[in-house]
Amino acid sequence: MHYPEPLAKLIDGFQKLPGIGPKTATRLAFFTLKMKEDDVRALAEALLSVRRDLSTCSICHNVTDRDPCAVCGDPTRDRRQICVVEEPKDVIALERMKEYRGLYHVLNGVISPLDGVGPEALTIKSLLDRLKDESVEEVIIATNPSIEGEATAVYLSRLIKPSGIRVTRIAYGIPVGGDLEYADEVTLAKALEGRRDV
Amino acid sequence: MHYPEPLAKLIDGFQKLPGIGPKTATRLAFFTLKMKEDDVRALAEALLSVRRDLSTCSICHNVTDRDPCAVCGDPTRDRRQICVVEEPKDVIALERMKEYRGLYHVLNGVISPLDGVGPEALTIKSLLDRLKDESVEEVIIATNPSIEGEATAVYLSRLIKPSGIRVTRIAYGIPVGGDLEYADEVTLAKALEGRRDV
Numbered sequence: 001m002h003y004p005e006p007l008a009k010l011i012d013g014f015q016k017l018p019g020i021g022p023k024t025a026t027r028l029a030f031f032t033l034k035m036k037e038d039d040v041r042a043l044a045e046a047l048l049s050v051r052r053d054l055s056t057c058s059i060c061h062n063v064t065d066r067d068p069c070a071v072c073g074d075p076t077r078d079r080r081q082i083c084v085v086e087e088p089k090d091v092i093a094l095e096r097m098k099e100y101r102g103l104y105h106v107l108n109g110v111i112s113p114l115d116g117v118g119p120e121a122l123t124i125k126s127l128l129d130r131l132k133d134e135s136v137e138e139v140i141i142a143t144n145p146s147i148e149g150e151a152t153a154v155y156l157s158r159l160i161k162p163s164g165i166r167v168t169r170i171a172y173g174i175p176v177g178g179d180l181e182y183a184d185e186v187t188l189a190k191a192l193e194g195r196r197d198v
Numbered sequence: 199m200h201y202p203e204p205l206a207k208l209i210d211g212f213q214k215l216p217g218i219g220p221k222t223a224t225r226l227a228f229f230t231l232k233m234k235e236d237d238v239r240a241l242a243e244a245l246l247s248v249r250r251d252l253s254t255c256s257i258c259h260n261v262t263d264r265d266p267c268a269v270c271g272d273p274t275r276d277r278r279q280i281c282v283v284e285e286p287k288d289v290i291a292l293e294r295m296k297e298y299r300g301l302y303h304v305l306n307g308v309i310s311p312l313d314g315v316g317p318e319a320l321t322i323k324s325l326l327d328r329l330k331d332e333s334v335e336e337v338i339i340a341t342n343p344s345i346e347g348e349a350t351a352v353y354l355s356r357l358i359k360p361s362g363i364r365v366t367r368i369a370y371g372i373p374v375g376g377d378l379e380y381a382d383e384v385t386l387a388k389a390l391e392g393r394r395d396v
Contacts, residue, residue, distance in 0.1 A: 003290065004263035006247040013241030018229050019222075030287055031216050032248055033261060040249050043211030047242035049204040050227065051235055063231060065202035089228055092201060 007033075059130070061106040061123045063088040071095075071104055078102045080137040084127065084156065086110055086144060094142065102140070105130065110148040111155055119155060127156075131165060138166040145172055205231075257328070259304040259321045261286040269293075269302055276300045278335040282325065282354065284308055284342060292340065300338070303328065308346040309353055317353060325354075329363060336364040343370055 002008060007029055014025035032040050056062065057069035064070065071077060071091075081102025085091055091104050107122045130136065139160055143149035157167045172190035174183050183191070200206060205227055212223035230238050254260065255267035262268065269275060269289070279300025283289055289302050305320045328334065337358055341347035355365045370388035372381050381389070 004252055004261060004268075006244065006251045006263055007261065009240070010244035010248050013237070013244045016233060016237045016241065017226050019225075024217075026287065027217075028215050029248070030285070032245060033252065033286075035214060037249055039211070039214045040245055042207065043214065044242040044245040046204065046208035046211045047230060047238055047245070050208050050230055051238050053204045054202055054231065063202060063205065065204055070202075087228070088231075089224065 056106075060104045061108060061126065062091050062104060076101075079135055081140060082127070082130065082136055082138075083140040083142050085142050086149065086152075090142065102138075107143070107152070110143055110146070110152040112148045122152075124156070124159070128159065131160065131163060136165055138168060140168050140170065142170045254304075258302045259306060259324065260289050260302060274299075277333055279338060280325070280328065280334055280336070281338040281340050283340050284347065284350075288340065288342075300336075305341070305350070308341055308344070308350040310346045320350075322354065322357070326357065329358065329361060334363055336366060338366050338368065340368045 003011065010029040010032065011022070011025045014020050014028050015022060020028070053065050054063055055065075055067065057064045057067055057072055059068050059072040062069050062071065066073070078101045081100075082105050083094060083100060083102055084105045084107060085094070086107050086109060088106055091106065094100055094104075105123065105127050107124065107127075109117055109122055111117060111119055111122065127139075131139070139156070141153040141156055143152050153169050157169075160167050171194050172187060173194055174180060174187065174191050180188070201209065208227040208230065209220070209223045212218050212226050213220060218226070251263055252261055253263075253265065255262045255265055255270055257266050257270040260267050260269070264271070276299045279298075280303050281292060281298060281300055282303045282305060283292070284305050284307060286304055289304065292298055292302075303321065303325050305322065305325075307315055307320055309315060309317055309320065325337075329337070337354070339351040339354055341350050351367050355367075358365050369392050370385060371392055372378060372385065372389050378386070
């Protein structure tokens with residue numbers, strides 16, 4: 001005997017999600033049988049809705065339900081700064097800190113020759129167009145501190161600097177609340193390199 | 199800035215699933231943005247379908263897309279044996295071994311006074327009704343080897359034995375491929391107790 005077809009399909013569906021194998025998918029599927037009907041319907045409709053109602057902002061390429069997005073369309077944001085990030089979730093992380101008032105630009109990835117991702121697969125051309133039209137004074141590169149993130153930062157910096165716009169990179173260092181003892185050497189070296197007067 | 203509403207709703211929806219907290223829910227939600235549209239729609243429809251198309255078998259209470267279920271409706275199954283399990287997924291586990299040819303009865307839980315689950319919350323009355331009508335010779339109790347599973351087995355056995363039907367319990371012991379060294383004492387004691395001539 002196999003699972004009844006609707007259940008088998010749901011197990012298949014859950015397995016398409018990252019980090020969810022056959023066992024977890026089965027557990028989730030059986031759980032939905034005991035969930036409140038409204039909750040199951042809300043989840044199903046949210047799945048359909050993200051694909052139907054969300055698109056990317058034509059200016060900054062962030063995920064949005066309107067175009068331009070909430071940040072690009074906000075007249076109180078500081079148009080002199082553009083913070084370049086890899087993914088939409090990085091925008092959320094930066095917005096959570098509630099200190100940055102500039103604009104964003106989502107690359108939708110990083111340059112990664114090994115994965116076959118070249119500069120043309122990212123939204124770099126669109127970024128350069130923005131730099132021409134807008135009154136941008138500084139581009140803050142906030143790609144991740146990985147090899148690819150770093151390479152992308154160097155690439156962007158070489159591309160943008162000739163135009164006279166200031167290009168900065170977010171600081172590396174010991175995370176707040178972190179412990180020197182557990183920091184890896186590269187981070188420690190970067191933290192020393194980036195030391196400031198107190 | 200918050201997440202666009204469709205995304206926020208999906209993150210909420212995923213968090214209703216077991217073992218999925220805010221971080222995993224966010225990761226899953228962003229992942230769906232990159233999934234094939236068909237896969238997302240299939241998952242959403244499977245969610246709606248399990249609640250719409252699945253019900254419980256009126257005989258054995260297993261989850262099914264028809265009534266009676268595939269097992270109860272199969273004329274080749276041995277109607278002299280009923281295997282009592284806690285949950286629908288236990289039926290799947292037993293069917294996977296392809297040796298048991300009898301019928302099932304799903305309790306939908308175990309007796310657990312601490313959680314407020316008494317015998318009346320389970321499908322025990324329906325099991326007793328089946329024992330009256332059908333030509334049942336043996337009830338195999340395959341509840342889990344937990345305190346509650348054990349208590350439920352004892353309870354059922356006391357209830358059924360007076361009717362003259364044989365009541366058996368699946369064996370405890372060292373799992374195949376297991377290691378004596380890592381077996382807990384209770385399992386080891388049960389394995390000794392259940393020893394057989396070779």
